[in-house]
Amino acid sequence: xxxxxxxxxxxxxxxxxxxxxxxxxxxxxxxxxxxxxxxxxxxxxxxxxxxxxxxxxxxxxxxxxxxxxxxxxxxxxxxxxxxxxxxxxxxxxxxxxxxxxxxxxxxxxxxxxxxxxxxxxxxxxxxxxxxxxxxxxxxxxxxxxxxxxxxxxxxxxxxxxxxxxxx
Amino acid sequence: xxxxxxxxxxxxxxxxxxxxxxxxxxxxxxxxxxxxxxxxxxxxxxxxxxxxxxxxxxxxxxxxxxxxxxxxxxxxxxxxxxxxxxxxxxxxxxxxxxxxxxxxxxxxxxxxxxxxxxxxxxxxxxxxxxxxxxxxxxxxxxxxxxxxxxxxxxxxxxxxxxxxxxxxxxxxxxxxxxxxxxxxxxxxxxxxxxxxxxxxxxxxxxxxxxxxxxxxxxxxxxxxxxxxxxxxxxxxxxxxxxxxxxxxxxxxxxxxxxxxxxxxxxxxxxxxxxxxxxxxxxxxxxxxxxxxxxxxxxxxxxxxxxxxxxxxxxxxxxxxxxxxxxxxxxxxxxxxxxxxxxxxxxxxxxxxxxxxxxxxxxxxxxxxxxxxxxxxxxxxxxxxxxxxxxxxxxxxxxxxxxxxxxxx
Numbered sequence: 092x093x094x095x096x097x098x099x100x101x102x103x104x105x106x107x108x109x110x111x112x113x114x115x116x117x118x119x120x121x122x123x124x125x126x127x128x129x130x131x132x133x134x135x136x137x138x139x140x141x142x143x144x145x146x147x148x149x150x151x152x153x154x155x156x157x158x159x160x161x162x163x164x165x166x167x168x169x170x171x172x173x174x175x176x177x178x179x180x181x182x183x184x185x186x187x188x189x190x191x192x193x194x195x196x197x198x199x200x201x202x203x204x205x206x207x208x209x210x211x212x213x214x215x216x217x218x219x220x221x222x223x224x225x226x227x228x229x230x231x232x233x234x235x236x237x238x239x240x241x242x243x244x245x246x247x248x249x250x251x252x253x254x255x256x257x258x
Numbered sequence: 259x260x261x262x263x264x265x266x267x268x269x270x271x272x273x274x275x276x277x278x279x280x281x282x283x284x285x286x287x288x289x290x291x292x293x294x295x296x297x298x299x300x301x302x303x304x305x306x307x308x309x310x311x312x313x314x315x316x317x318x319x320x321x322x323x324x325x326x327x328x329x330x331x332x333x334x335x336x337x338x339x340x341x342x343x344x345x346x347x348x349x350x351x352x353x354x355x356x357x358x359x360x361x362x363x364x365x366x367x368x369x370x371x372x373x374x375x376x377x378x379x380x381x382x383x384x385x386x387x388x389x390x391x392x393x394x395x396x397x398x399x400x401x402x403x404x405x406x407x408x409x410x411x412x413x414x415x416x417x418x419x420x421x422x423x424x425x426x427x428x429x430x431x432x433x434x435x436x437x438x439x440x441x442x443x444x445x446x447x448x449x450x451x452x453x454x455x456x457x458x459x460x461x462x463x464x465x466x467x468x469x470x471x472x473x474x475x476x477x478x479x480x481x482x483x484x485x486x487x488x489x490x491x492x493x494x495x496x497x498x499x500x501x502x503x504x505x506x507x508x509x510x511x512x513x514x515x516x517x518x519x520x521x522x523x524x525x526x527x528x529x530x531x532x533x534x535x536x537x538x539x540x541x542x543x544x545x546x547x548x549x550x551x552x553x554x555x556x557x558x559x560x561x562x563x564x565x566x567x568x569x570x571x572x573x574x575x576x577x578x579x580x581x582x583x584x585x586x587x588x589x590x591x592x593x594x595x596x597x598x599x600x601x602x603x604x605x606x607x608x609x610x611x612x613x614x615x616x617x618x619x620x621x622x623x624x625x626x627x628x629x630x631x632x633x634x635x636x637x638x639x640x641x642x643x644x645x646x647x648x649x650x651x652x653x654x655x656x657x658x659x660x661x662x663x664x665x666x
Contacts, residue, residue, distance in 0.1 A: 117597055117599070118354060118597070118598075122598070146481065148484050149602075149609070150628040152626040169611070173497055200479070200483050201485075201633055203636050204635075205633070237319055243319060243320070
């Protein structure tokens with residue numbers, strides 16, 4: 092059983108037309124972009140289709156691109172077909188003012204905490220998530236620390252008390 | 259009732275029929291800092307809620323400012339029971355991005371170290387399951403051999419727990435003769451120890467009764483929860499990254515992927531034990547392959563990629579080129595291609611993935627660790643639903659949850 096990237100691409104284009112864009116194969120991993128209204132439809136199709144059968148969610152994470160107007164936040168899904176041993180990567184972009192994306196928890200129970208983590212760090216609001224609250228940071232936090240505008244500590248700062256920090 | 263006026267109980271707490279119990283974050287039986295708020299009916303768990311993040315250190319954020327060779331130290335601190343696997347995983351990710359091809363000897367040396375790390379990881383997990391079921395002896399006994407593994411790390415890289423081992427392209431120095439002697443010693447002595455360890459637990463009545471049938475998960479649920487590693491294999495799915503997408507020349511080795519059937523604590527224990535035997539087989543094969551190299555090939559311990567491989571210190575002091583490359587690498591002036599990489603390795607407790615986006619700058623644009631523990635742990639409420647409190651403790655240790663990895 093082999094499932095080539097071309098087959099996946101042609102099956103997906105056949106189903107969704109040119110809604111799916113930015114087909115790429117960096118380092119052999121088929122990558123494409125889906126509009127945010129379509130993310131669940133594509134995930135469902137990938138899951139249900141007999142031949143595709145992407146039933147394993149390897150990873151779900153977010154990326155922040157502050158320079159891309161209207162699509163600042165990106166959610167990246169890594170899916171795996173364990174039988175044919177093929178991976179695909181799907182990207183969904185959303186704007187930062189209203190970062191709403193449908194949740195994948197209905198399809199994958201494992202997406203629960205991965206989405207909570209993405210919410211925690213990027214503020215992506217997963218619509219329909221059963222328990223969307225912070226997972227690694229404290230609940231009282233009112234910012235999203237992995238966004239690029241959130242600064243790291245200035246390495247040249249000199250106001251630290253050396254006696255306390257033992258430098 | 260007037261003399262109880264100074265005691266204020268929460269609303270509805272008298273009428274409530276269940277007890278709320280806070281297990282963790284510093285409970286001695288949780289083996290790490292995670293909290294579980296359990297709702298108990300007698301001794302049975304009716305509801306569990308997990309809280310993590312007590313040792314979150316923002317590695318992904320820190321990594322966005324560090325040059326590539328400095329991120330290795332961050333990966334150590336993920337799953338600190340098998341840090342060399344994390345180090346190698348990170349180097350493999352960089353090598354994939356940079357298009358570095360490592361020589362066979364480097365691959366085999368890496369395999370030896372990774373399998374030793376796997377043994378130490380499984381050893382700790384299984385012996386901790388023993389401790390939680392009331393047998394401390396196994397834990398203390400095998401610690402001696404984990405110590406031997408740590409001594410091997412020490413011979414190879416100089417440190418023991420957070421190893422920071424290797425560099426992009428290979429190792430910082432060749433394995434010493436003492437390292438090979440110690441690996442051979444380990445191979446000679448460890449089978450006897452593992453056999454004794456198995457004698458202590460595998461058919462031990464108390465151990466079997468405590469672990470069999472508790473904390474079980476079906477293969478279907480395990481896949482839905484994105485389980486990987488020994489926990490998934492215990493449920494009966496033979497998914498192993500080493501076989502499915504071989505890295506570091508794992509395709510050259512002959513080994514079996516052990517699987518369980520029921521996915522309960524006992525099967526997890528059995529799968530880990532069987533994997534230790536397989537790891538021993540792999541180390542033996544790798545050691546033989548390493549010894550087969552002759553002449554100049556037998557001295558290779560890194561790929562010839564001066565642009566990325568941090569040169570030896572003696573060369574930096576005496577050779578012009580080495581000094582230039584050293585300066586460029588340390589100051590982050592090397593050219594890094596822009597690109598997107600996902601590289602997975604079979605970590606001690608599952609598929610450890612590195613998702614790296616590079617924009618060509620000196621440090622990653624985005625680095626995400628796919629941490630198997632974090633993904634397992636969300637299924638914990640489902641695993642312990644309706645179980646006894648004492649079984650919940652065993653389930654927690656048998657999932658091999660490492661707080662450092664979970665919280666990244």
